[in-house]
Amino acid sequence: AMTAHSFALPLVLFSAFWGLVGIAGPWFVPKGPNRGVIITMLVTTAVCCYLFWLIAILAQANPLFGPQLKNETIWYVRFLWE
Amino acid sequence: FLQQELRAAGRVPGPCPESPRAPVAREALRVQEQSEQLAQELREVTRNRASLRGRLRHLRQHLHVLREGERFTSLPAPLGSQLRPRVLSEREPILDPSVHQHLERKINFVAGVIHPWRVTAFERLLWRACRGYLVASFVEMPEPMEDLATGESITWVIFLISYWGEQIGQKIRKISDCFHCQVYPYPESEASRTDTITRLHGQIQELSVTLEETEKYLAEVLDKVAQALPTWRVQVQKMKAVYLVLNQCSFDVTKKCLIAEVWCPVQDLTQVQDALRQGSYQSGSSVECFVQRVPTLESPPTLIRTNKFTAGFQSIVDAYGVASYQEVNPAPYAIITFPFIFAIMFGDVGHGLLMFLFALWMVLYEDSPRLRQGTNEIWLTFFEGRYLILLMGAFSVYTGFIYNECFSKATAIFPSAWSVATMANHSSWSSAYLATHPSLTLDPNVTGVFRGPYPFGIDPIWSLATNHLNFLNSFKMKMSVVLGIVHMGFGVVLGVFNHVHFRQRHRLVLEFLPEMIFLLALFGYLVFLIFYKWIKFSAADSLVAPSILIHFIDMFLFTSNAENLPLYPGQVPVQTVLVVLALASVPVLLLGTPLYQWCRQRGLTATAVPVQPLARGEQEPLLEGQEAGNSVNATMEDVESGGHSPDAKHLDFAETFMHQAIHTIEYCLGCVSNTASYLRLWALSLAHAQLSEVLWTMVMRNGFVGLSYVGGVVLVPVFAAFAVLTVAILLVMEGLSAFLHALRLHWVEFQNKFYVGAGYKLCPFAFAPDTWE
Numbered sequence A: 001a002m003t004a005h006s007f008a009l010p011l012v013l014f015s016a017f018w019g020l021v022g023i024a025g026p027w028f029v030p031k032g033p034n035r036g037v038i039i040t041m042l043v044t045t046a047v048c049c050y051l052f053w054l055i056a057i058l059a060q061a062n063p064l065f066g067p068q069l070k071n072e073t074i075w076y077v078r079f080l081w082e
Numbered sequence B: 001f002l003q004q005e006l007r008a009a010g011r012v013p014g015p016c017p018e019s020p021r022a023p024v025a026r027e028a029l030r031v032q033e034q035s036e037q038l039a040q041e042l043r044e045v046t047r048n049r050a051s052l053r054g055r056l057r058h059l060r061q062h063l064h065v066l067r068e069g070e071r072f073t074s075l076p077a078p079l080g081s082q083l084r085p086r087v088l089s090e091r092e093p094i095l096d097p098s099v100h101q102h103l104e105r106k107i108n109f110v111a112g113v114i115h116p117w118r119v120t121a122f123e124r125l126l127w128r129a130c131r132g133y134l135v136a137s138f139v140e141m142p143e144p145m146e147d148l149a150t151g152e153s154i155t156w157v158i159f160l161i162s163y164w165g166e167q168i169g170q171k172i173r174k175i176s177d178c179f180h181c182q183v184y185p186y187p188e189s190e191a192s193r194t195d196t197i198t199r200l201h202g203q204i205q206e207l208s209v210t211l212e213e214t215e216k217y218l219a220e221v222l223d224k225v226a227q228a229l230p231t232w233r234v235q236v237q238k239m240k241a242v243y244l245v246l247n248q249c250s251f252d253v254t255k256k257c258l259i260a261e262v263w264c265p266v267q268d269l270t271q272v273q274d275a276l277r278q279g280s281y282q283s284g285s286s287v288e289c290f291v292q293r294v295p296t297l298e299s300p301p302t303l304i305r306t307n308k309f310t311a312g313f314q315s316i317v318d319a320y321g322v323a324s325y326q327e328v329n330p331a332p333y334a335i336i337t338f339p340f341i342f343a344i345m346f347g348d349v350g351h352g353l354l355m356f357l358f359a360l361w362m363v364l365y366e367d368s369p370r371l372r373q374g375t376n377e378i379w380l381t382f383f384e385g386r387y388l389i390l391l392m393g394a395f396s397v398y399t400g401f402i403y404n405e406c407f408s409k410a411t412a413i414f415p416s417a418w419s420v421a422t423m424a425n426h427s428s429w430s431s432a433y434l435a436t437h438p439s440l441t442l443d444p445n446v447t448g449v450f451r452g453p454y455p456f457g458i459d460p461i462w463s464l465a466t467n468h469l470n471f472l473n474s475f476k477m478k479m480s481v482v483l484g485i486v487h488m489g490f491g492v493v494l495g496v497f498n499h500v501h502f503r504q505r506h507r508l509v510l511e512f513l514p515e516m517i518f519l520l521a522l523f524g525y526l527v528f529l530i531f532y533k534w535i536k537f538s539a540a541d542s543l544v545a546p547s548i549l550i551h552f553i554d555m556f557l558f559t560s561n562a563e564n565l566p567l568y569p570g571q572v573p574v575q576t577v578l579v580v581l582a583l584a585s586v587p588v589l590l591l592g593t594p595l596y597q598w599c600r601q602r603g604l605t606a607t608a609v610p611v612q613p614l615a616r617g618e619q620e621p622l623l624e625g626q627e628a629g630n631s632v633n634a635t636m637e638d639v640e641s642g643g644h645s646p647d648a649k650h651l652d653f654a655e656t657f658m659h660q661a662i663h664t665i666e667y668c669l670g671c672v673s674n675t676a677s678y679l680r681l682w683a684l685s686l687a688h689a690q691l692s693e694v695l696w697t698m699v700m701r702n703g704f705v706g707l708s709y710v711g712g713v714v715l716v717p718v719f720a721a722f723a724v725l726t727v728a729i730l731l732v733m734e735g736l737s738a739f740l741h742a743l744r745l746h747w748v749e750f751q752n753k754f755y756v757g758a759g760y761k762l763c764p765f766a767f768a769p770d771t772w773e
Helices: A008-028 A035-061 A071-080 B002-008 B025-073 B092-101 B116-130 B166-178 B190-247 B269-283 B310-320 B331-346 B349-364 B377-384 B386-403 B420-426 B431-436 B460-464 B468-501 B505-536 B539-544 B548-557 B571-606 B653-677 B680-705 B709-753
Strands: A068-070 B108-114 B134-140 B157-163 B182-184 B439-441
Touching: A008 A035, A035 B331, A035 B386, A035 B468, A035 B505, A068 A071, A071 B420, A071 B431, A071 B439, A071 B460, B025 B108, B025 B157, B025 B182, B025 B190, B108 B116, B108 B166, B116 B157, B116 B166, B157 B166, B166 B182, B310 B331, B310 B386, B310 B709, B331 B349, B331 B386, B331 B468, B331 B680, B331 B709, B349 B386, B349 B709, B377 B386, B460 B468, B468 B505, B468 B653, B468 B680, B468 B709, B505 B548, B505 B571, B505 B653, B548 B571, B571 B653, B653 B709, B680 B709
Parallel strands: none
Antiparallel strands: A068 B439, B108 B157, B108 B182, B134 B157
16 A cells, blocks of 8 residues: 555553553442552553564564565556555 | 271261360260270171071071971982982892891981082992992972172082991091081981971071061160261261371470460461460360461462452463462462453353353252262362363354354355355355356456455355355464454563562662564564554555564565565564664673672672661561452561571572573573463464364264155254264363363463462361261
């Protein structure tokens, strides 16, 4: 497609999202015997998922080489996707 | 005995619906009496039944014998025509004249039944013994009957022997006795025979009626037993359990009461007192039972309270080793990190979704008795881990989206970042050009070809590329290393909780700090290099992009490679500093704690302060470990120091030093090897991706090749094969494999940074009927 992907926008969005889950979320957990466990789960999830996503996007931010495609693929992607 | 009889009668004693109270001693006697009574009744009834059946059988045999025998004797002469020609053919001429001669002599008969296998031997013996002065005929019984001895139904053979003379008669009787035949009287005249037959009929009928009644009575007795038996069983088992526990108590000095030493959680102390009070009241004794706290030197057991959700995760931590008393429990973190690590190796949206749905079904129906009472062990294992599988499936869906793999196919949620058209226009790839070049590469250096990173996950264009793995391998390897170092760093940090809790702050400086420095200076720096290269180096300098691996190796060897450009200016001095720092932290780790403890001990003895057992007065035991960091808190006075009092023990410097040396070596070498060990995350995810791709291209895609209606029909078995193989290979086999490796990573690489796991579990008395057989 012709659209360019910005790098900043997803970064901000996802950081905000996982920040909400991991930092703001714990304040809203209702009091009860499981409060500690739930908070731990929220923070751990946020850290793990955010880190994983971050690695994926950073690895593609500055590619050192591009994809090698078969001529058939080039032919139909060229006309189908764009 | 009662249970066996019940089972033999084909009734299964049902489970006891309510749990009866543990009975008092006198009740036990009553139970015993009743059960004995019922047993006796049952025995009598069965015996009666057996004898009745025996008699019935005899009568019926007799009847048959008479009937069959009639066939022979009511027929006119010659007897030879019915008989087996083999037996009599040679004898005929002899007999005939003798029959006529001795016609006035009485013909006697012996009739009976014989086992079919013994017929030929019997015949032969008769023939040899009586030398032809008899006529024997054998015929099979029309219906099979039960053999008294073995209980199987055999078709008996009826025989009728007619003979002359007394001696022959005796011989025949002896022979038939030898062969265990049942001999019946055979009346001479026809009239008496018919009489006997009618009489027998009458007797048989009466007997059958009696037998029916007996059977009915037997059924009633069995019913009674079936009703009462489960309750009794449970009561007896409860008494057994109670006595077993009582046996573990000891007598006090006056031999009048029992003393039991128990471990009890501080929280539950009031509950225990209440229960004791209630118990004494209900049993009507005059003296109350009471509980008293007693100091002890033993190390208490560990109790970690879990609910149905956390129990699964706690059990996988406990499988490695139960947490030592009051050390930090890795389970709450494992609730998320374990499924996450699993998902890294299993990442596929489709497979993850299937796993999630399977676990969801188990969770939603977890109260259904059909699911809970399964007897298959493998099913029970899956059922116990249903929450675990639920989370594993959920995280696998997430990582599947990031890897952009759904049953090995990529989805283009966002448009791809790589523009083929721009590249084609730039390099003028006409159709003719394409025809002559089977594969071409997109060059990110050309403006417009690469349009920014794909916002969520791996770009879908990579799944169409032939050099897919080149990119993916680099990505996954770096990902594994980064995540591994983060995981291990987290493990070291958890050790801080232990140091703080056990008041060993010196270990914070002398162990945690060197450990962290070692880890971060070397491997934290590696993570930094990875991220730096990702950010700073792009396609413009792709030809000269430095290799992190070579830099890393050079860092250790203090060499440099001219062809490998530095990543940033000043790299070499920075690396030198870091390596020196890391190497310096090793002797601190090695000698710090032992030296500190030695100095302290020397200081203590020098000032001649008597070593007190740590003001044990308030710290009274009868307690238990609570999980650190969870919502339940125990106040400081309630905590049993239980063995954690290093000052009270005589310090053996050599032993401590050796222990610390081992720890240091393990840690440092472990850092290197464990980092490499995390590469299995890359390896397994690669294997999973390749397997699912193979399954798709080799199996499912063939179903789409045929475009006709026949192709549509062929698609059905192809999909069936695809589905079966997906579940069997990818879900079950790969799932188990990823589970195992995730478990190993947790148990070894993560937990050896902080976990001791040398405790033992609290086993409170719990009564489950079937376990006390």
